[in-house]
Amino acid sequence: MTTATLPARSDLGRPIILLMAVACGVIVANLYYAQTLIDVIGPQIGMSASVAGLITTLTQLGYGLGLFLIVPVADLFENRRIVLGSILVTVIGCLAIAASQGPTSFLVASILTGVGATGAQVLVPLASHLAAPEKQGRVVGTVMSGLLFGIMLARPVANFLAGSFGWRSTFLVSAAAMALIGIALLLACPQRRPRGGMRYGEALASTFAQLRQHRVVRMRAFYQSLMFAAFNLFWTAAPLALIRQFHLGHAGVGAFALAGAGGALVAPVAGWLADRRLTRPTSLAGLAGLSVGFLLADWTVAAGSLIGFTIMAVLIDAAVQLSQITGQKLIFSIDPDARGRINAAYMTVMFVVGALGSVIGSATYEAGGWSASAIAGAAIGGVATLGFLLFDRGASAPR
Structure with missing residues (x-):
């Protein structure tokens, strides 16, 4: 059983809080880029209009799977490592979407991207752990505001990039932004090692x-x-x-x-x-x-x-x-x-x-x-x- 490795809670400065907020927004935006581009993406990858709705559905399904399979392990393993791993999965998913030439590869990549996007839901409780108790609400609020901005800005950003450079550019830009965010978190985000003490299956069962x-x-x-x-x-x-x-x-x-x-x-x-x-x-x-x-x-x-x-x-x-x-x-x-x-x-x-x-x-x-x-x-x-x-x-x- 490991003990928690945390910085002094007063050391969680505003730059790190803002970094977490931006990270949440950039991560979760990946759930919504394709939603506004369905009418453009479908014809180019040979997907019929009747099936194109699966683009959004399967991305959301991947996110739902990640909520259940990934987020609970924040109570078992070092949190920053989980977030960085999810960012890597999302980067791979975005690159795979940009490279897709057919419906199957696109939809599989969409599921992968959705699963990886759940890293945002590991960052939010991590921020609450690192915050001083008397500031916990404000810290969570700031991080969650970044998440909502990501949701709301995803559609106009996707429309702008797709209209200017083609729909694939949206996912290439997202992959690059995710990589930069990952590097920033690796360098600046404090580690947190939970107490652990249970197996993965037990954690899922207790969720x-x-x-x-x-x-x-x-x-x-x-x-x-x-x-x-x-x-x-x-x-x-x-x-x-x-x-x-x-x-x-x-x-x-x-x-x-x-x-x-x-x-x-x-x-x-x-x-x-x-x-x-x-x-x-x-x-x-x-x-x-x-x-x-x-x-x-x-x-x-x-x-x-x-x-x-x-x-x-x-x-x-x-x-x-x-x-x-x-x-x-x-x-x-x-x-x-x-x-x-x-x-x-x-x-x-x-x-x-x-x-x-x-x-x-x-x-x-x-x-x-x-x-x-x-x-x-x-x-x-x-x-x-x-x-x-x-x-x-x-x-x-x-x-």
């Missing part, structure tokens, strides 16, 4: 046992899976509304996404509030704010206000971040030795349930336009808020 053992993990996974579903619903239906109702092109949709990414700026604020033991009011503000954002977004689109719609995009993203950062502050406070497994269980539930949001977004928009999608998003937020008010019973109290 979802964390849901059974800790009520706070169950409740926070419930809230955030609904919030993530609403987030995916919004960013599936909103581009359709922008194109069909505001008559924007892809460049306009990209600019809207850039503006919406401003919601990520609330993440450090959410962490600051959590550090001051304001977890319950912050959680309620996030959950209720989601419903309010969707209802106002419905009104702004009906009024033809693009500026108002953009502001609501920021509000909805901010609401999701308030809930996410507060939840991670709470679950990371339960058991430091099980933080990787707890995060794996939490993120897997959130990811699996949240992925349904894209389906709901498409279905509701086709059935009733943006208004139907907005009502569905508000209803999801309402269910989460009602669950919090009726059943939280102290699960979100400060720890």
